Amino acid sequence: MQKSVQVQLPTGSDVRPVAMLVQIASQYESKVYLTSDNKNINAKSIMGVMSMSLNNGDTVVVSADGPDEEAALNMVTSYLSGETS
Numbered sequence: 001m002q003k004s005v006q007v008q009l010p011t012g013s014d015v016r017p018v019a020m021l022v023q024i025a026s027q028y029e030s031k032v033y034l035t036s037d038n039k040n041i042n043a044k045s046i047m048g049v050m051s052m053s054l055n056n057g058d059t060v061v062v063s064a065d066g067p068d069e070e071a072a073l074n075m076v077t078s079y080l081s082g083e084t085s
Contacts, residue, residue, distance in 0.1 A: 001064050003077050004061050004062075005062055006059050007054050007057065008080070009021075009082065021079060022046045028071065030065055033063045036054070036058060039052060
């Protein structure tokens with residue numbers, strides 16, 4: 001499963017929102033990846049996510065694969081879009 005989302009984090013790619021994103025993705029058994037500008041990054045890797053340099057307004061594709069992929073995809077995209085904090 002995958003879904004495109006526009007990033008709307010409170011402080012861009014500051015460490016706290018990135019750490020929270022990794023924490024959310026890590027709650028799920030499924031593999032969760034972020035894709036942007038031809039980079040495919042494991043959303044459970046803080047260094048990987050930080051290397052993406054996500055900024056508000058950027059569009060990323062979130063993909064999830066595994067037994068709880070739908071829940072993982074929904075929660076990660078909700079967080080990235082600013083719907084949950």
